[in-house]
Amino acid sequence: MDGTVLVADDDRTIRTVLTQALTRAGCKVHATSSMMTLMRWIEEGKGDLVISDVIMPDGNGLEALPRIGKLRPGLPVIVISAQNTIMTAIQAAEADAFDYLPKPFDLPDLMKRSARALDQKRRAPVRKPEVREAGDDLPLVGRTPAMQALYRLVARVMNTDLAVLITGESGTGKSLIARAIHDFSDRRTLPFVVAQATDLAGVEGPATLLSRARGGSLVFDEVADYDDDAQARIVRMLDMLGDNAPRIMATSQADLARRMEAGRFRQDLFYRLGGVTIHVPALRERVDDIPLLADHFLARGERDFGTVRRLAPEARDLVRAHSWPGNVRQLENTLRRLMVTGAEPEITRAEVEAALGSQRASEPLKGGAEGEKLSASVAKHLKRYFDLHGGALPPPGVYQRILREVELPLIEIALDATAGNQAKCADLLGINRNTLRKKITDLDIRVTRRRKLM
Numbered sequence: 001m002d003g004t005v006l007v008a009d010d011d012r013t014i015r016t017v018l019t020q021a022l023t024r025a026g027c028k029v030h031a032t033s034s035m036m037t038l039m040r041w042i043e044e045g046k047g048d049l050v051i052s053d054v055i056m057p058d059g060n061g062l063e064a065l066p067r068i069g070k071l072r073p074g075l076p077v078i079v080i081s082a083q084n085t086i087m088t089a090i091q092a093a094e095a096d097a098f099d100y101l102p103k104p105f106d107l108p109d110l111m112k113r114s115a116r117a118l119d120q121k122r123r124a125p126v127r128k129p130e131v132r133e134a135g136d137d138l139p140l141v142g143r144t145p146a147m148q149a150l151y152r153l154v155a156r157v158m159n160t161d162l163a164v165l166i167t168g169e170s171g172t173g174k175s176l177i178a179r180a181i182h183d184f185s186d187r188r189t190l191p192f193v194v195a196q197a198t199d200l201a202g203v204e205g206p207a208t209l210l211s212r213a214r215g216g217s218l219v220f221d222e223v224a225d226y227d228d229d230a231q232a233r234i235v236r237m238l239d240m241l242g243d244n245a246p247r248i249m250a251t252s253q254a255d256l257a258r259r260m261e262a263g264r265f266r267q268d269l270f271y272r273l274g275g276v277t278i279h280v281p282a283l284r285e286r287v288d289d290i291p292l293l294a295d296h297f298l299a300r301g302e303r304d305f306g307t308v309r310r311l312a313p314e315a316r317d318l319v320r321a322h323s324w325p326g327n328v329r330q331l332e333n334t335l336r337r338l339m340v341t342g343a344e345p346e347i348t349r350a351e352v353e354a355a356l357g358s359q360r361a362s363e364p365l366k367g368g369a370e371g372e373k374l375s376a377s378v379a380k381h382l383k384r385y386f387d388l389h390g391g392a393l394p395p396p397g398v399y400q401r402i403l404r405e406v407e408l409p410l411i412e413i414a415l416d417a418t419a420g421n422q423a424k425c426a427d428l429l430g431i432n433r434n435t436l437r438k439k440i441t442d443l444d445i446r447v448t449r450r451r452k453l454m
Contacts, residue, residue, distance in 0.1 A: 001115040003048035007031040008038040009080070010056055018051060021107060022114065035059025042071055049117050051110075054081040054088065062088070065095035076117035080105055088155065093184055100184075102155045109159075113186075141296045142289040146281040150177075157276045158185040163248040165256070165273045168280030170431045171327030174251040175221065177280055182217040187247055190216030197230040206237035213246035223273065224254035224265065225438060231266045238272050248273070253435070262400055283324040283331065290320045290331070297332050301339035309339050314349040322356060326430025333427075357428075378406075408443050411436070420449040 005027050007018045015031040022029045030046065032038055035056040041047060050068065052061040061079055068077060076098035081088050092100040098117050101110060142148075157164060158181045166174045175194065182192045193213045200206055209218060220226070220234065238248065250273045259265035283290065294311060302308050311319060324330055334355050338347050341355075382402070386394065411429070418424040422440075426433040440447060 001118050002026045003118045004028040004030065004046060005049045005051060005114065005118075006038060006041055006047040007051045008035060008056065008061065009033065009051075009053040011053070014053075014080075017107065018110075021111060025111060025115075027114075027118075033057065035061070035064060039064065039067070039071075042068055042075070045072075047075065049114060050075060050077040051114065052077060052079060054079060062091050062095055062097075065092070065097055069096050076120065078110070078113060078117060080110075093188075099159075099186065100155075101159065102152075141293050142286060143292065144286040144289050146286045147289060150278065150280065153276070153278055154181055157181070157278075160276075161245075161247065162275035163273050164250075164275065165277045166249065166251045166280060167256075167277060168253070169282050169327055170253055170435065171329035172280040172282060173328055174253075174280050175219070177278060178217070178219045178249045178251060181249065182247070185217075185247070187216050190214060190246075192217050192219075193246070194219045194221050196221060197226045200226075200230045200233040200237075206233055206240075210237065210241075210246065215244040216246050218246040218248055220248075220250040220273070222252060222435075223250040223269075224252045224256055224259060225435075228266070231269050235266065235269050235272065258399055262397055283327045287320060290324075291316060293328060293331055294319055294335060297335040298339065301336055304336075305339055307339050309342065309345060309347050311352075312346045312348050315347050315352045318349050318352050318356075324430075326427070330427075330430050404443065407439065408445070411439060411443065412445055415440075415445070415447055420447050422447065 005018075005022050007015055007022075007029060008031075009015050009018075010033045012033070015033070019029045019031050030041060032041075033056070035052075035058050038050070038052065039059075042050070052064070054061045061077075061081075065077060065079075068075060077096075078099045078101065079088075079092045079097045080101050080103055082103040088100070088102075098120075099113050101113070154177065164178070164181065166177050168174050178194075179192065182188065191212060191214050193209065193216065195209055195218060199209055223231075223234075226234070256265050256270055256274070260267050260270045283293075294316070298309060298311070319331075326333075334352075338351055338355055342351055411425070414425045414428050415422075418428055422436055423433060426436040429436065439445075
């Protein structure tokens with residue numbers, strides 16, 4: 001490749017490594033540790049490509065991007081940053097950076113992207129990638145350590161070809177994390193395809209999916225629910241991937257490792273999908289994000305409904321203390337409901353209590369004894385179960401058997417409480433309606449619709 005590259009980084013080692021690698025590749029290189037010097041070179045018309053760190057002693061590489069765009073339209077800028085969160089990637093995309101790489105970066109990968117940037121500059125002006133408003137979707141709102149760890153992992157994997165398995169409870173935003181990985185990667189201009197098990201049916205199903213994805217991203221949604229035949233079709237499809245293959249991702253509420261151990265999920269598929277596993281934390285695991293999310297959804301409601309409502313301090317305390325079994329999606333739906341069901345500017349605690357129904361703050365569920373936590377009651381039952389085997393281990397598969405024992409009465413009681421209304425029951429449990437239907441079938445639960453008399 002040829003051209004002049006401007007390198008700005010306050011790390012002397014990085015400047016030296018990049019200068020040597022780019023020079024060997026045929027480029028001229030100007031390197032500096034100063035943002036002021038970099039901007040002077042750009043104003044003077046020097047450079048066909050800029051590679052810049054974000055945090056510099058005398059400036060910020062991200063904040064300089066709009067000015068660079070005005071001074072030199074079409075000059076590609078590759079941003080590298082040790083602040084490797086997904087928010088940095090989003091800011092870089094919004095500011096029209098050509099590309100973004102988190103530190104530590106892979107040198108051959110950076111060289112490949114530099115060659116692409118120089119080639120694109122020769123052929124046409126840089127096209128601004130289509131991006132959405134930062135924080136507009138669920139997983140991009142959160143400042144807790146759990147979410148920052150998630151952002152860092154997403155930023156590291158989004159421009160790799162590794163398969164990604166995204167796990168988490170219903171309502172945490174797994175599919176939106178998959179979308180973010182696609183939208184802020186170098187595949188952003190290619191298709192994003194979400195596949196269901198039915199899309200794999202027939203001889204042409206897998207080939208049709210690959211044709212639709214066309215080198216973009218292909219996501220298998222809730223892959224734990226796929227039957228043996230669908231799982232086998234995915235394995236055969238992945239084995240046939242060649243050039244122009246899409247990025248493979250999958251989402252799952254269930255623990256695939258445990259399902260595999262129980263013989264309910266193919267081992268070969270598990271290892272093909274689990275190149276990188278990203279766990280999206282439940283809302284109860286990031287309580288400090290709840291007020292931030294609440295403000296975000298109220299602001300979105302103001303935009304959508306034209307109504308301005310804010311939580312009273314007591315109402316905010318209740319929202320923060322609630323267990324939110326349906327996670328971020330339940331929080332969003334609750335706040336949107338509160339936006340349209342009240343006329344006063346302030347949302348009261350009583351309104352929140354009414355919206356949440358019988359499930360109040362996140363107090364521990366009680367067991368049989370007075371004041372005893374449900375977990376303590378369950379622990380006693382399990383200890384008695386193990387003791388009955390006289391020192392020997394119970395038969396394999398204890399985990400699934402115990403879950404079934406708890407899940408069956410929980411769903412039956414929830415259905416009874418909602419008079420057999422599956423939509424209300426799913427909302428009460430905080431799970432997807434399709435997931436509830438599948439559990440009703442798997443557990444052989446009889447559903448009777450009736451009028452609620454209370």
